[in-house]
């Protein structure tokens with residue numbers, strides 16, 4: 001069964017008009033939507049516009065060829081084919097909707113309860129789902145027919161129960177994922193009721209995947225329903241596409257066209273639903289990278305103290321960052337940070353854990369976590385004001401002109417896609433180049449960042465490569481679209497010591513080759529000494545000292561800077577020989 005994979009999660013709050021506009025730009029989606037619109041109209045109006053009673057048989061008119069009276073001819077009982085087709089559309093779609101609604105109610109409610117509350121709900125729902133999935137669907141449907149009779153509605157309701165695990169598993173996985181988000185905890189702490197939290201925070205995340213899955217399930221329900229009716233298990237008095245197929249197949253040698261119309265209706269409808277679902281998924285996946293961290297900038301902007309000089313690429317002035325607190329107050333975590341980054345310069349941002357380095361770096365990218373806001377100040381990137389900038393402005397710079405190298409290489413690669421596709425897609429999108437060109441560039445880049453067999457690595461999934469290789473891949477990704485500014489957030493922290501040195505060498509070489517500007521977040525003065533031209537030392541949300549690396553190393557003025565420097569000197573001081581109590585062996 002084709003199923004929407006939760007790994008390919010979607011932007012929870014993708015605006016629907018935005019999505020619709022993107023769908024209109026996709027020819028397959030347009031054709032599918034046009035077909036489904038016509039089908040819906042036929043389903044609604046079918047019984048009104050049918051020229052004849054769909055069940056009125058006439059012995060005199062058995063298997064007639066198309067004529068003015070019967071536009072598509074008549075069937076083996078002398079009934080008007082076009083009238084049956086119109087009414088069958090209504091019945092087939094409505095019956096498939098019954099299956100969909102039943103599976104949605106059971107699957108979504110079960111998935112929400114089990115995912116959100118866990119415990120008892122989780123046990124009982126997972127147990128129920130496992131049992132339903134173990135049942136052989138066709139046998140159950142045959143048994144249901146024996147018990148309830150040949151009702152298309154009843155068999156589709158039973159089929160809905162059998163389909164419900166598809167929704168259950170999807171919703172369960174998504175809810176488990178989002179339930180651990182800080183903003184859900186914050187909502188709970190702030191006293192919101194469970195129903196409000198599910199309605200506001202959880203349903204928004206599962207909404208889009210459910211829509212996609214619904215289209216797929218509807219197609220499956222139509223196909224199965226037609227199959228059952230085709231086998232002659234349906235109600236003879238209710239015209240459906242499957243029953244028409246059954247009649248047409250029995251007379252295929254005498255009147256071959258009878259099979260064609262219902263077969264086309266089933267095939268086109270299933271195709272249109274699956275193509276539409278795929279188009280929606282592709283669009284939502286395309287916007288997925290921005291899903292977790294929303295950009296929220298308070299438009300209270302202080303004017304820049306000074307316009308950037310021509311060689312200054314990034315000018316940060318008095319930036320303050322705060323987080324919304326449950327009671328409505330704001331906790332300020334960065335208190336007026338200022339720094340300049342020149343073109344081709346590596347600027348280190350150093351300080352102990354929690355000093356505000358990451359918040360400062362994320363402000364530049366407009367990627368503060370949920371609840372985080374730039375409260376004031378100015379961030380000028382090549383003359384573009386990023387504080388208060390719209391998502392459109394950020395889209396034009398993020399990935400294109402400002403790239404990011406994260407701390408945890410593995411968790412920044414999507415496990416469900418190959419390395420190649422994760423590097424190629426952004427390049428095609430940003431640079432507008434062909435797939436072939438992008439592939440060639442990726443191979444050259446991977447070779448450049450020291451990956452020995454680029455073609456094999458491109459075809460590998462993230463779990464098939466080492467952490468060091470993954471970081472090289474992400475560095476390749478960061479420089480792949482010719483960004484001018486790279487923000488590297490502790491890029492070597494998660495790596496082995498030997499690999500750390502190699503990755504730092506690579507960064508230094510790439511920086512010199514491409515004249516990159518790098519804002520390097522680190523807590524390690526050794527890394528600063530190795531790579532940076534200038535450094536800003538952060539403590540408790542403020543920059544306490546800033547300047548040329550050599551000056552800071554030789555003449556630190558701030559006590560905190562001195563203590564950080566002393567710490568690395570302590571670490572690097574060779575230890576004395578062990579005092580021995582006995583003689584040498």
Ligand SMILES: Nc1ncnc2c1ncn2[C@@H]1O[C@H](COP(=O)(O)OP(=O)(O)OP(=O)(O)O)[C@@H](O)[C@H]1O
Nearest residue numbers: 323333351352353354355356357358359360369523
């Ligand atoms: N989502 C959040 N909500 C509230 N406060 C936060 C949030 N994220 C970070 N903070 C606070 O912001 C302050 C600065 O955090 P930041 O992540 O910038 O530190 P850092 O210097 O990068 O440390 P580390 O090296 O540990 O990443 C910390 O006091 C932290 O508690």
